[in-house]
Amino acid sequence: MIIDRECCIGCGQCLPYCPAGAISLAESDVAVIDFDRCVECGVCLRMKVCPQGAIYQQELAWPRVIRSHYSDPTARHPETGLMGRGTMEMKSNDVTGRYRSGEVGFGVELGRPGVSTSMKDVEKVAMALAAVGVEWEVKGNPTTYLMSDRNTGRLREDILEERVLSAIIEFKAPSSKLGEILEALDRVSRDIDTVFSVSMITKVEPDGSIPNVEKAQSMGYKVLPNPKINVGLGRPLFDFTGNGGKS
Ligand code: SF4
Ligand code: SF4
Known part of the structure; x- marks a missing residue:
């Protein structure tokens, strides 16, 4: 993600939206994105918080695009x-x-x-x-x-x-x-x-x-059981019975 320095007015509204803590206000009173810390989650852009429209998505090429694959829930x-x-x-x-x-x-x-x-x-x-x-x-x-x-x-x-x-x-x-x-x-x-x-x-x-x-x-680990039960919304892909599902 990139912030257009020419458009940014340094209002700081985008800062708390970044889950990676990648946005900060520079001494020049404009927001900057730490390119290394930004995980390309897209939150700052999707939330439409910038009154100036200064935040924009650059083209994501390999390998940077994997940041988006893992971090942007819409990717x-x-x-x-x-x-x-x-x-x-x-x-x-x-x-x-x-x-x-x-x-x-x-x-x-x-x-x-x-x-x-x-x-x-x-x-x-x-x-x-x-x-x-x-x-x-x-x-x-x-x-x-x-x-x-x-x-x-x-x-x-x-x-x-x-x-x-x-x-x-x-x-x-x-x-x-x-x-x-x-x-x-x-x-x-x-x-x-x-x-x-x-x-x-x-x-x-x-x-x-x-x-x-x-x-x-x-071994000293606290185990918190969390059952996941198929209530019939999915068709089993595996035969648990081992006999062609005839049990
Ligand atoms: S894309 Fe995500 S990680 Fe990058 S600056 Fe925006 S909110 Fe922060
Ligand atoms: S919300 Fe927009 S104008 Fe305000 S600091 Fe962030 S990028 Fe700059």
């Missing part, structure tokens, strides 16, 4: 065709069947409004997880598409300088790796300059018990 990720962070998100598991018994799924969400994240930090977390040996979510997650090497979790070199409001890494692994994964996340959290939240996805057993929770709790 679509070309890889998944989805808006926002561009993931189908694990909450749809009843329909997609990504995570099965004996497995644990994860969504690691880096950045937040007011904080944001660099793609370098996204890479650090992805590499820490790759070292444990995880299976990335491919189809429904745009971050996986940005990996140049899925074995190491390394991202494409040309996007590492980009900054986004938030990005989600999604993957699954056998439940036996849960401890290693949480340890890896704990270690890498000290090497990055942003925040992340961790969603753990697990399929409830027929007897109502919830696997993986006890292990996470034994």
Whole structure:
């Protein structure tokens, strides 16, 4: 995003709208956008706060355009065709069947409004997880598409300088790796300059018990169960029964 210095009157009305804290008033009493901190979310323009019409969107070329893909809720990720962070998100598991018994799924969400994240930090977390040996979510997650090497979790070199409001890494692994994964996340959290939240996805057993929770709790993590239930608005894409759905 760019502010036309000739039109800006320095009223400051746009400043509080920026979730990345990228707009400030320069000594010359005009607003300026920190090009590195701006995540191209489009909020300042969409909110129509500028009385002068001084804010405008420049053409976003690769790789800068990924800022918009991740940060502007009205933009679509070309890889998944989805808006926002561009993931189908694990909450749809009843329909997609990504995570099965004996497995644990994860969504690691880096950045937040007011904080944001660099793609370098996204890479650090992805590499820490790759070292444990995880299976990335491919189809429904745009971050996986940005990996140049899925074995190491390394991202494409040309996007590492980009900054986004938030990005989600999604993957699954056998439940036996849960401890290693949480340890890896704990270690890498000290090497990055942003925040992340961790969603753990697990399929409830027929007897109502919830696997993986006890292990996470034994490692000192507070688990807040958050069920997502398919109430019949989606047709399952996966046969959970293993016998052609004839049970
Ligand atoms: S596009 Fe978003 S991040 Fe960039 S200056 Fe506007 S509100 Fe801030
Ligand atoms: S709202 Fe418009 S005129 Fe006011 S400081 Fe921001 S860019 Fe300048």
